[in-house]
Amino acid sequence: MQTKRTIFPNKLLPYFLLLPQLAVTLIFFIWPALQAVKSSFEREDPFGFRTTFIWFENYTRLFADPNYVNSLSRTAVFAVSVTILSMCVSLLLAVAVNRVLRTNRVYTTLLVWPYAVAPVVVGILWWFIFNPTIGILPYMMRGLGIAWNPRVNGDQAMILVIIAASWKQISYNFLFFVAGLQSVPQSLTEAAAIDGAGPFKRFFTIVLPLLSPTTFFLLIVNINYAMFDTFGIIDATTSGGPNQATNTLVYKVYADGFLGLNIGSSAAQSVILMLIVIALTAIQFRFIERRVQY
């Protein structure tokens, strides 16, 4: 691990400096995480009097539970759709902003603010728009002969949460794509233009490959976002329903643990989620270390 060539020789001071962060981290992160691992191997009787150690039973039960398997695949569909939709839209917008030099500040400002909107507020906004009784989009769709009701139709509920979650994430992806596009050397695209390559050819053969580090980074961040930060969106719109259709992994941890009071199962689900985040973060770190060398 890196450090400075010259360092201060103090013996005790660094511990004092570290103390606040270590204390908070140990109490509110490490200890609860260990607790989660511990209770994922236990079963608590309904009255909380006795806990028994049951090895991997919580886990084997989970994977035998069609609801959990369903939640896994729903989460995958959700995360992949949100990632693809929000990244494609924001890449298109970023390329467009990058082309218009004079007005790009104005457009950027108009496009980045959803970053600051809380997921649960995003959920309420889109629930309002898609509300089957007063929403404007269902009204228009009725005109087209489509019956829209995300309260009963699982696929429509899924579409609703995907759109809401993507809407929020566009601003974030957009900023990173703009930053990435600005680091593409002008000389390269100019040389290609002189050689007669049109704008589309230049984009696909020069710009897009050079954007691949940004794209990969955003891919991981977006999957992470869709899996963990969308709790508020789902809670405000569908609450996991109808009939489990939008019950993502994070929402299920909350619902099983807090509403269903099934601590062991919820803990096992937490541990699985932690493993997923650790995997995603590890990939991200390796990638970042490589990128630093560029």
Next chain:
Amino acid sequence: MVENRPWLTFFTHLVLIIGVVIVVFPVYLAFIASTHSGGDFLRGLVPLLPGPNAVENYSKMLFEGISTAGAPPLWIMLANSTLIAIIIAIGKIIISLLSAYAIVFFKFPFRLLAFWIIFITLMLPVEVRIIPTFAVVANLGLLNSYLGLTLPLIASATATFLFRQFFLTVPDELMEAARVDGAGPMKFFRDILLPLSRTNIAALFVILFIYGWVQYLWPLLVTTDSRYYTVVMGIKRLAATADAEPQWHLVMAAVVLAMLPPVLVVIFMQRLFVKGLVETEK
């Protein structure tokens, strides 16, 4: 680029305008809804032009709240959100500055261990260990308190990571010079390192303020006393009853008020915000 392709330029602006419309539309609709009276929704369609009830709706939400939903006046929740966002931002920045300083500028036993204990938190979002964290906070008697609302969110290591990266780029000569001049570690930290990190701190403050403001699940669990409600979680309670009776005009007034502060921060601090965002993620 000296090419002139008017069609492509036209198309570019078209794409951007459609993009802006998509991004702005939900909020426009919310604002419009917040200016109507409740009866306007009974006809089954949201109006698309502003109505006359804006002042009435906003002042009702700000100073009275909807008592049937058990929600306090919005100004209390807005004040709570502001306070919590500021505590989280400042708390995170202080503990991160200190620990990053210790990790980069000192050598001591267990340094690597401390580093990993802190950095593993990057991998544990509060959502995945929600029940045991709740148990810890409950055992410490911190439910319904500002400490309970903020401490668990202060701990994560993103800011520490950013400051560590930044400190590593500070030239060694600066510190050598300070030591030759007889400056101790705290003097160096205060007089040289802090002023150098000023823009980083400001950028991070913007990001962390928003991070604190938009928190939802944690305040939802930790607060049962309406005096501690934050605006983002309070809104959900309003919306839950809105479907029963048509009170969408009031909910949307609350939504607009809850969105306004962080969005204004992003718009006015855009330069710092972008800097902070791009740096924290590297």
